[in-house]
Amino acid sequence: QLQLQESGPGLVRPSDTLSLTCTVSGASIVSTTNYWGWIRQTPGKGLQWLGSIYFSGLAYYNPSLRSRLTMSVDTSQNHLFLTLSSVTAADTAIYYCVRDLWGSGESFDYWGRGTVVTVTS
């Protein structure tokens, strides 16, 4: 059974860089049939897609965050990574790691439990 587990610092200071890791188990991220993505959820703005990445490193980013966002993969460890620079209070959210059926379903069929990130001084 595919499982995704996010991990991160919990608290981040304004203007710092947020770094999150997603550990994928039960399947290899080296898959030709899907991408892997990150989505966040805030009470005020609902769900927001951040970006999706293929095992090769090809990534698509939300245009509104592209200048601050970087995604990467480690196929040897089955890990996904997200970094978001120059964070502000608006980046406070629950961050989810997901399997993205880009090109085969245009939806997200597996979700991690999410990790809470709070931006505070």
Added chain:
Amino acid sequence: EILLTQSPATLSSSPGERVTLSCRASQSVGSDLAWYQQRPGQAPRLLIYGASTRAAGISARFTGSGSGTDFTLTISSLEPEDFALYHCQLRSSWPPMYTFGQGTRLDFK
């Protein structure tokens, strides 16, 4: 960027009743629309993709329909566990990105 508008924001109903949730896109998206259910404290769960295809393990009480700009999710004969937050989502070709609606909360009348 294509926008998604869900209505109503909140819908009150009772177990056993049938409800219909709406999702409207600001421009045509073909059939690339999905629906999710989110219970309190949980991650969203995929219900419907391709506008009308139920995801694995999803009850036949959930039916998605529509194409172009107007989509609906119908839940027949509500069960207590169906009272939750529902999101719609699309993928646009250009810019290549996903967008979510703001959600419809289904609660007990």
